[in-house]
Amino acid sequence: MDKTALAGALGAPSAFGQSQFAFMRGNAFEARVKGDGGTELLRLVHDRLDPGAEPPAEAPVPDLAAIGPEGRAARTALALREATGAAAWTLLDHPMLALDVAGSPAFLEPDAVVVHPDGSWTVVEIKSFPMLDGAADPAKVGAAARQAAVYVLALEEVAARLSPAPRVRDRVLLVCPRDFSNLPTASAVDVRKQRAVTRRQLDRLTRIEEIADALPEGTCFAPDRPAEELAAAVEAVPATYAPECLSACELAFHCRARSRAAGAVTTLGRSARAELGGLATVDQVLAAAHGEAGDPADPAVAALRRAAALRAEALDALETPCS
């Protein structure tokens, strides 16, 4: 499903987009890192992750071209198997991996996967944000680590089908431009935590069939449908909006509008929701705070009334400040 088109059809277009400057810069950097048969990239993997192994030289870069994502994934699995037995460095440029997400396969394309001489596999993520004096923006590194963790999971599925199953390293290589130059530098990032979190989230995801079964007959998300019909269709799929959605989901603006119209407290943030106990809407909270509703024995209600009284006192008594 094309969520961007759907959001546009709902009248709440997503604000995602990439500047062509960033796009060009990212591509140029990746090409530079992988240039010359991946010599520089393999050197970085050897240096940062596996200094005990023999230094890489003239590593093969198998051709992974095939028709369709399934074909490319199969080709990748084959190349991985061949490389694992070779006891040498191998670089897989843009392999294709499949991961089961809630019952349907999702195809993933890491920047590169390196097979070590000992047969273990490493995910390589190439990013164009800089590593300044050895440190990069933690938010961006975190996002890259979460992304790489998904690739690790997908690789593990491939590995599990081989016997003996090769080891997928839980430290990935993050390659970034160094300081203000476009020379690559790299850092090993431990993604065990992100991997565990993603694994758990994937296991807990409701199966797509179950979601589909719960939908009313004839629900359709085609963007050419009228907006009201689409809104009803989207409404039929349960979703809980929180401000974090804005940076992750194309439909966030639509969900936010719905959530605001419903007066949901979560639009102000998950933490706000957490401290208000069972009160989920703005009206409920304000009514409870001003003593119009709610059970005074409920600690959340009592705390709210106290907060409202203290706030009113402070705002009223501006002329007699507390000293």
Place this chain on the structure above:
Amino acid sequence: MSLIATLAQLEAVRAGRARPAATVRHRHLSDRPLVFVPLTTAGEAGAPLGALVGTDRDAPRLLVVPQPRDRDLRFAFLAELADIVLPYVESYTEAVEAAERTETDPETGKRVKVEVDLCADAAQVIVPSRAGVDFVRLLGRSMRFRRTAEQDPETPHPAPPRVPLLGRWLTHYGERARVPGSSLLLAMTDLLGRHWATGQSTLEDQHLGALLAWIDPPEDAPSGAEAALRAELARDADGQLLCPPAGPATDPAFDNRLLAPAIERYDRARTALAAAEDGPAADQRLGALTAAEREIRALVASRTRPTWDAVWRGLDLLRELPAGAHVEERWTRDRWSFTGHRDRILAGEPPQPRRDDAVTAANKLATREREQARLDAQEALDDPLVMAGRRLAGEAFAGEVMDVVMTYSEGKRPAPRPLVTVRTEDRPRLGERVKVYRSLGGRPQSAEFVEQAAEDLVVLRIVDKMGRGKEPEAGSVPEKGDRVCFTLFEHEQRGGAKLPDPERTPWTHGGPPGERAAVPEAPDPLTEEDVL
């Protein structure tokens, strides 16, 4: 976030307008701040695209890099920026007042008072958003290790003369911005968010246009909420945001539809000019180049001017609030910081290192912790609304004095130890002999918790600030019927244990700086295609 803050947000949702989150202004605002609205090129680390900068809201200086990948054009931009920012900063370095500072005498090792200069005021820089603060730090980092032709005649790409100096000042301002409560470099979104609660999440409050729309909606808007939504999302027929992001990042739609074609025209005009064979042709092509450059300038101006106006509008709103009582004191600390950096530059010290040594890092961390505690205490004392939050959290209580009983301490010279009974509806977390403090003419007076006489009655024993005599000085003991407010937190922060001098740093903490520190840091290596 405290429940009171959440409640303020909910009130804002219902009212459709921002609600006050403070009753006084908690940050110092200069009479003549320098506003800096930078834009950067997407995907490039610290390749500025342009900026509006200046101290006069009606006459900002527009600086533009028509081709951000061109090193010479970037240097020209930075040189221009230095010519605006440095005279502004230096206009505050001359006027000084005498002040005292305790220093360790190098010969005797004793703590002695030394008379030193303290700048009478300091330069203040305001950027639109937190990302702008990071950009100032990044610019500082990119410039301070540059070498000028004078420093190093061999350098292949000498930086304009004053650029490294600007880098050092921006680095200092970027570092200072990490100290809680400091006001040398401020982000407008942080300032507004500190003083008003909007009906949107703090994440959405990072959008200056939307934040301002909640606080001060335009006259034709039905509510702040709708004005904010419009500021966030509304686009014109061309697909461009009506309220451009406050930067330094630009909207991808702007990059792709307007900026990229304009830069491409500029590049073509430049290539054509370089290929011109005779004078008349060159003149004509120079005209085309100038036109292309003018176009980019207009584009940059169109994206920065709304933000520039928003920052000044925000300053107007903040100036309407009276300054908190402790704001001046914290600004004095900023002036010390400013003066210290001025002295380091005058003394010819090298630029700030890429990585702090162990002692510097530990000192910085300790300072930030201390200043955070100081800020928390001072904001509560200055502002009843902040104090209300502390009272709700059980860290303070206010009430009426019901009874005062005079008692005396035991010992040779009995001193007054009056017992004060306070009736309060607050629920402070008091335990046996917990110390509490109240402000007495700006100085903290301490008391001890004695007992909880009833659910709403607290008995305290006042222990100091009553003079030396047997009878307490007039006004030093609360009287029956007085409104009092005691805090469980201290009003003034004591510094922690002093760290050893750098020369005496133990090896467990990196050891003395040694010879490595004596070598000035090398400039960044230059590569063919590098940016900045």
